[in-house]
Structure formats: structure tokens, C-alpha cells
Amino acid sequence: MLKIAAWNVNSIKARLPKLTDWLAEAQPDVALLQEIKTVDDGFPLMEIRAAGYEHCAVCGQKSYNGVAILSRHPLTEVRRGLPGEPEDQQARYVEAVVDGRIRVASVYVPNGNPVDTEKFPYKLRWMENLRLHVQRLLTESDMPLLVGGDYNVCPTDDDVYDPDGWSNDALCRPESRAAFRALLWLGLTDTYRTLHPEPHRYTFWDYQQGAWQRDLGLRIDHLLLDGRALDRVRACVIDKGPRGREKASDHTPIWAEIEV
DNA sequence: ATGGCTAGCTTGGCTAGA
Numbered sequence: 001m002l003k004i005a006a007w008n009v010n011s012i013k014a015r016l017p018k019l020t021d022w023l024a025e026a027q028p029d030v031a032l033l034q035e036i037k038t039v040d041d042g043f044p045l046m047e048i049r050a051a052g053y054e055h056c057a058v059c060g061q062k063s064y065n066g067v068a069i070l071s072r073h074p075l076t077e078v079r080r081g082l083p084g085e086p087e088d089q090q091a092r093y094v095e096a097v098v099d100g101r102i103r104v105a106s107v108y109v110p111n112g113n114p115v116d117t118e119k120f121p122y123k124l125r126w127m128e129n130l131r132l133h134v135q136r137l138l139t140e141s142d143m144p145l146l147v148g149g150d151y152n153v154c155p156t157d158d159d160v161y162d163p164d165g166w167s168n169d170a171l172c173r174p175e176s177r178a179a180f181r182a183l184l185w186l187g188l189t190d191t192y193r194t195l196h197p198e199p200h201r202y203t204f205w206d207y208q209q210g211a212w213q214r215d216l217g218l219r220i221d222h223l224l225l226d227g228r229a230l231d232r233v234r235a236c237v238i239d240k241g242p243r244g245r246e247k248a249s250d251h252t253p254i255w256a257e258i259e260v
Numbered sequence: 261a262t263g264g265c266t267a268g269c270t271t272g273g274c275t276a277g278a
Binding site: 010011013014035037038062063064111112113152166169170171204206207208209211218220247249250 | 263264265266267268269275276277278
């Protein structure tokens with residue numbers, strides 16, 4: 001059984017004590033991190049190794065973005081960045097095979113706001129490149145696949161506290177939702193939603209306006225599984241604990257247990 | 261309401277986040 005988590009930590013340096021506390025408490029085998037906000041040289045490798053995560057694949061960037069895979073098991077076939085957009089200097093994708101048992105990817109989809117700027121088409125292009133890459137992986141490999149992280153998409157109005165207020169936001173626009181569904185059409189499943197059909201379960205709450213205390217949230221962090229991985233999934237949980245603590249990230253972790 | 265917090269960098273107002 002592997003417990004695999006995804007968490008947008010909003011700076012791994014600012015969050016390091018909170019991250020190591022949570023790793024010790026939740027004991028995931030693998031943690032897919034987003035928004036580490038540091039170059040590879042700034043990644044706190046010693047502290048992460050001391051926490052029991054001997055194997056790390058990092059795709060960092062100065063100040064913004066940045067993704068990583070932390071693992072208790074060996075990582076092979078590490079890939080940094082999506083093929084297809086070589087001019088893309090933003091660190092938003094890293095993938096690896098865990099212990100020869102499952103391929104995992106940590107993704108940080110562009111936010112896309114404001115929608116009347118180049119940022120929105122960039123988001124849609126990036127998601128289409130992700131789709132093409134996942135399609136190739138599914139064609140070329142029999143390995144179970146998990147693609148997890150911050151998708152910056154609320155798949156349906158059930159995933160937003162105020163659907164009308166957010167209807168023109170890049171996270172809720174029909175184009176963003178269609179790009180997300182295009183991943184599902186490949187055969188991937190939104191694991192949390194499939195196991196938990198009840199609406200208004202969130203993974204992000206804004207720092208402002210008491211959003212956390214008022215449960216004004218969004219479900220934008222997702223674990224997508226291919227059929228092989230889905231057949232073996234035993235649980236999928238949003239752990240709201242870390243969001244309620246001091247000096248929290250604005251996102252909270254989501255994890256799944258998979259018998260691979 | 262006027263983006264009201266938070267983080268990083270260019271240390272003091274920017275950008276960016278969602």
C-alpha cells in the first residue's frame with residue numbers, strides 16, 4: 001500500500017516546520033508538492049531527508065512556482081518539465097516512478113487570471129500540453145499513473161462556495177473546466193469526487209476575509225488516477241488539519257492510499 | 261468596498277497568488 005499526498009505548500013522555506021510536522025503525523029510514502037518557490041539549490045534537502053524522505057525529485061524556480069516529489073522509496077524515470085513547450089521557463093511539472101510500482105506526477109497548473117490577458121490562453125495551452133503528455137504515457141506504459149497537484153480548476157459549481165461570484169474567474173471558466181474534463185476523457189478519474197459525492201468539500205481557502213473560518217473555499221487540488229491505479233485505490237481524504245494551524249499554507253493536503 | 265493576507269525579492273513597495 002502506498003499513501004500518496006499532494007499539497008501546495010506556498011513556499012517550502014516558509015512552510016518547512018509545518019511540512020515536516022505534517023509528514024511525521026500523516027506518514028505519506030510520497031508527497032507531491034507545489035509552489036515550493038525556490039531554485040533547486042534552495043531546496044531544504046537535509047531537513048527533508050531527516051524527515052525520512054530520502055528520495056527527492058525537484059523542479060525549482062526562483063521566487064515563483066516550483067514542484068517536487070518527496071519519497072520514502074526510490075524514484076526512477078524522473079522527468080522535469082512537460083515536453084511540447086520548450087520555451088516554458090516556469091517550473092510546473094515533475095514526474096517519476098516510485099519503487100517501480102506507480103508513476104506519479106506533481107503538477108502546478110497556471111492560475112490563468114486575469115482572463116483578458118495572455119495568462120488565460122497560457123493556462124489553456126499548458127493544460128492541453130499536459131493532456132498530450134498524459135495521453136503518451138498511457139499509450140507507452142502499463143504502469144499505474146497518478147497525476148496530482150494544484151490544477152487551479154474547480155471542476156463543477158459543487159466545488160465553489162459562490163459559483164455565481166466566481167463564474168468569470170479563470171478557475172471556473174467553461175474553457176478551464178473543459179480542459180480539465182479533457183484529462184478525464186483520457187480515462188483519468190477525479191479520485192476524491194468519485195469516492196465522496198457530497199458537494200462543498202474544499203482544498204483551498206483564501207487568506208483574506210476570514211475565508212477559512214467561514215468555510216469559503218474552493219476544490220482545486222486533485223488526484224487523478226488512471227484505471228489501473230483507480231482499481232487499487234482504498235481511500236482518498238482531504239486533510240483539513242494543516243489549514244487551521246498558525247502560519248498555514250492557503251491550501252491543505254489531499255491524499256490517497258493505493259494498493260500497488 | 262478599494263484584493264481586506266501572505267511570500268519573495270528589489271527591503272519597502274512591487275508582483276503574484278486564486
